[in-house]
Amino acid sequence: MAKVFVVVEHRQGAIRDATFELVTLARELQRSSGLEPAAVVIGRGVRGFAETLSKYLPRTIVVESEALADFRYETYAAALRDVLEKETPLVTLCPQSAFGMELFPRLSVESERPCATDCIKVAMEGAGLSVVRSIYNGKIHSRSTFAPSGGYLVTVRSGSYAPAAEAGGAGAVEDHPCPPFATPFRTEFLGYREAAAGAVDISQSPFLVSIGRGIKDVENVPKAQELADRLGAVLSCSRPVVDKKWLGKERQVGTSGRTVKPKVYLALGISGAFQHLAGIKGSGVFIAVNRDAKAPIFGAADYGVVEDMFKIIDALKEQIGS
Amino acid sequence: MEILVCVKKVPDTADAEVVLKADGTGIKEDDLASGINEWDNYAVEEAIRIKETHGGTVTVATIGSADSEDVLRRCLAMGADNAIMIDDAAFKGADPYGIARGLRGLAGKGSYDLVLAGAQAGDDGYAMVGPVLAGYLGWPHATLVTSVLLEGTTVKVTRELEGGLEEMLKMDLPAVLTIQTGINEPRYVSIMGIRKVRAKEIPVLDPAAIGLSPGEIGANANLVRSAGLAVPPAGKEAEMLKGTPAEIARKILDIVKERGGVA
Numbered sequence: 036m037a038k039v040f041v042v043v044e045h046r047q048g049a050i051r052d053a054t055f056e057l058v059t060l061a062r063e064l065q066r067s068s069g070l071e072p073a074a075v076v077i078g079r080g081v082r083g084f085a086e087t088l089s090k091y092l093p094r095t096i097v098v099e100s101e102a103l104a105d106f107r108y109e110t111y112a113a114a115l116r117d118v119l120e121k122e123t124p125l126v127t128l129c130p131q132s133a134f135g136m137e138l139f140p141r142l143s144v145e146s147e148r149p150c151a152t153d154c155i156k157v158a159m160e161g162a163g164l165s166v167v168r169s170i171y172n173g174k175i176h177s178r179s180t181f182a183p184s185g186g187y188l189v190t191v192r193s194g195s196y197a198p199a200a201e202a203g204g205a206g207a208v209e210d211h212p213c214p215p216f217a218t219p220f221r222t223e224f225l226g227y228r229e230a231a232a233g234a235v236d237i238s239q240s241p242f243l244v245s246i247g248r249g250i251k252d253v254e255n256v257p258k259a260q261e262l263a264d265r266l267g268a269v270l271s272c273s274r275p276v277v278d279k280k281w282l283g284k285e286r287q288v289g290t291s292g293r294t295v296k297p298k299v300y301l302a303l304g305i306s307g308a309f310q311h312l313a314g315i316k317g318s319g320v321f322i323a324v325n326r327d328a329k330a331p332i333f334g335a336a337d338y339g340v341v342e343d344m345f346k347i348i349d350a351l352k353e354q355i356g357s
Numbered sequence: 358m359e360i361l362v363c364v365k366k367v368p369d370t371a372d373a374e375v376v377l378k379a380d381g382t383g384i385k386e387d388d389l390a391s392g393i394n395e396w397d398n399y400a401v402e403e404a405i406r407i408k409e410t411h412g413g414t415v416t417v418a419t420i421g422s423a424d425s426e427d428v429l430r431r432c433l434a435m436g437a438d439n440a441i442m443i444d445d446a447a448f449k450g451a452d453p454y455g456i457a458r459g460l461r462g463l464a465g466k467g468s469y470d471l472v473l474a475g476a477q478a479g480d481d482g483y484a485m486v487g488p489v490l491a492g493y494l495g496w497p498h499a500t501l502v503t504s505v506l507l508e509g510t511t512v513k514v515t516r517e518l519e520g521g522l523e524e525m526l527k528m529d530l531p532a533v534l535t536i537q538t539g540i541n542e543p544r545y546v547s548i549m550g551i552r553k554v555r556a557k558e559i560p561v562l563d564p565a566a567i568g569l570s571p572g573e574i575g576a577n578a579n580l581v582r583s584a585g586l587a588v589p590p591a592g593k594e595a596e597m598l599k600g601t602p603a604e605i606a607r608k609i610l611d612i613v614k615e616r617g618g619v620a
Contacts, residue, residue, distance in 0.1 A: 046518070107526070108488075108498070131484075133518040136476075137500045140453075140485040144492025149454075149580035152483050165584065170481050171368075174375040175384060177481070178584040221497045221529040225513070230521035242619040248371065267619065278539035290519050299617035301609070306371050320616045322609055323595060327372050338612060339595030340605050350606035 038124040039070040041092070042077070042115065043084060044134045046106070047227070050084050053130035057191060058091045058199035060128060060157055068159035070125060077114050079104040082208075089206040091199055096122070100213035105224035106134060110216055112142045117214040119146050124186055126164060128157070131190040139190050149181045150188035155195040164189070172306060173331035193290070194313055233285030240269035241298040245288055247273040247311075249304015249325065249344050253281045259303060262348050265355050271295070273305045289314035303344040307332025358413035358507065360404045361467060363460055363474040363486065364397040364432060366425045370479070381585045393428045396475025400536040402543040403505060404473050405436040411507055414438040416467065420445045420459050426559060433557055434550035435543070440559045447564045450576030450583070453485035458574055460486065461493040462567030469531060471512070476501050476535040487535035497528035500535045 039061045044051040054074075061072035073094035076085045079101055088095045098114045115138070119127060129135040131153040143150035156167035160180070164187045168177045181187055237243060244263040250256060256276075263270040270286065277287045288295055289311040298319035305311060306325065312335045315321065323336035324347050333339040340347060368389040376385045393401075404415045416439040417432040419425050429440035443459050451459075464472055472491075477484035484500070491498030499514045503523060506513040510530050515523040517537050564571060572578060598608045613619060 051519075106524075133501055133516060136484050137488070137498075137516070140488035141492050141498065143485075144489055150485070151581050152485055168482070169589070170586075171370040171375050171384060172479070173589070174370060175377070176587050176589045178587070180582050180584050182580045182582065184580075222499075223527045225525035225527055227518075228515065228523045228525060230523065242613070242617065266613070274538070280539075280542060284521065287521075291517055292521060294520070299613050299619050301613070320612060322612060327374075329374055330372075333595045333597075334592050336595040337616075338609075339597045340609070341597065342602060342605065346602040347606060347609070350602035351609065353603065354606045354610055 036069065036071050038122065039064045039072050039126040040096075040118075040122070040124040040128065041072065041074045042127060042129040042135075042138075043074050043088060044130050044132060045076075045078060045081065045084055046134070050087060051130065051132070051134075052198060053132055053191075053193045055091070055198040056193065056196040057128045057130065059196040060191060061092065062199065063196075064126065064157070064159060070159070073124075075115065075118055077103055077111055085208045089208050090201040091206075092202070093206040095206055095208045096211050097208060098211045098213050102216055103213065107220075107222050107224055108137050108141045109220055109222045111138055112145055113216055114213055115142055116146045118211055119148070119186060121211070126157070127186065127188050129188070129190050131192050135190040139188050143188050146186075146188075148186045148188050149184050150190070151179055151181070152190045153192050154189050155192050157189055157191065169309070173309065174329060192309060194309065194316075230284050233283045235269060235285060237269055237271045237286055237288065238293050238295045242266065242268035242301075243271045243288070243295060243297045243299070244268045244301045244303065245271040245273065245305060246276055246303050246344075247305030248275040250276060250281070251304075253279070255345070256281050258345070258348055262351055265352060268299075268301070273308070273311045302332060302336070303348065305332055306330045307335055358407060358411045358471065359467060359469045360407060360413065360415045361464055361469045361472045362397070362401050362404045362415060362417045362432070362437070363472065363490075364401065364417050364419050364428060365394045365475070365478055366391055366419065366421060366428045367394045367478055367480040377586055377588060381587065382583070383586065393431060394475050394478045394480075396477055396479075396536060396538055398543045399538055399540050400473040400475050401432050401435055401437060402541045403536055404471075405544075406541060407471070407505065407507065408436070413470075416441060418443065418460070418463055420448050420456055422446070429559055430551055430554055430557075431546050433554040434546045440557070442559055442561045443567065444561050444563050447571045448574050450579070451574055452579040452581040453483045453489055454580050455574040455578055457486050457489040457493055458569060459564070459567065460490050462564070462569050463562070464490070464494060466567060471531060472496075472533045474533070474535050476537045484535070487533050491533035494531075494533065496531050496533055498533040498535070499526055499528065501537045502534045503537050503540050505534060505540075
């Protein structure tokens, strides 16, 4: 029977949420196409993670080694390749995250299995695998198939599948011996670093006025700040504003910045990249202003305005008075 | 320090309407502005900064056609020393593996210490070419790099993780690094600057010149095969607020008060 494997992502002692979204996908592939799902946990001291995964999937494979203490593609790809060669899963899934982006393309070359990254849908079509990817800033969906192979690698965009609930019952946990590594290693993990905390904590504010690429120039930032002040809101932003150093990293909303859940989120000139939208899941009222009627943000917002953000800023200030 | 930077020209679709070609094989690019992939621009800047500190040369390369020349000239104007174009005729429809094979052929012709690429491209967004190229070369790699520090025959980098966290890594040279946006502030390129490099020769290499046969790189060699594009199905759509800016502003304030309970 063909298999589908979920590579468990964990960091600093915790399984990352995206793993449980892939459990949902693996179960879906089991239901629709009869693939046998299993989790693969790689690391040091990860027995506890395997116990957790055993509540979700019928089988969990564990590769433990001192050399796997910290994530490096070098050791993880070698360990995973060994698992793939012995177990020959048809499909192996991983989150499209800093972990998956570092690991899977490289594993693809080293294990000689084709990989498609950042997929939003994954399905078997007959004996072959088919994926859908969201491209051109989310404005186009692209379907892809693969050259015939004994196994396929797929990374999945976070939020594409709902997180799974426990299955009830306990699955099997099996140890897979860690293969010998090619040494000396050429990469070394040195440690983690927290982005410097700033003066504001945007996650604590019930009302965020958030600006994106549409702000156009650093000289326009005070206009948005003034609006936020008058509304009693805190100013936040999307990634391009931080990349240009117009606001500090501590104000960035999104997967690589802060996750927020304000009562009101007013997005001005933000197109709505999924990394940004993932940072405001579960927010209260979400209002988006953007010149581009096709901007993906209108697919996520409760209320939308197709208009130049500066006209709306000025009109809002006028309505509020001074 | 010999540095190769891989760049690509992409259509700007962030703020534009994207229309499919009638046969569904691609998008209509004629009406779209295009330029250097945003991530690649940061990679070129980072390479030039490394050269300014440590000496050496920066070579930019693209797999493209005559219409990508302006992107390469812009890189030269920023301070790159050389530009190379690999003729993309044989790469039509190539997947990230085909592109990486082409770049491996090119990297093999030089003696580079470092290859930089954008962490991803703004069009197809695979984020694969860099690490796949590293795999083909057998070199160490790091993706999503937010700082680069050279130390003798090694390089220290930080990688962007989620939630404002970064990790620090050290690796042997030569290495492939894919650069995340925001790593630096790319310098401004003036029209004067572009004029100064307009006469600089940009060699155009065909696949044979980098040791590749067409069968290795075209759509037929693809491991990931396009099965068609589509406009995404309309999902949940926002309720649109219409009127003059003043009317819209009033509606926004009402919603903020009534539904949000703030302000």
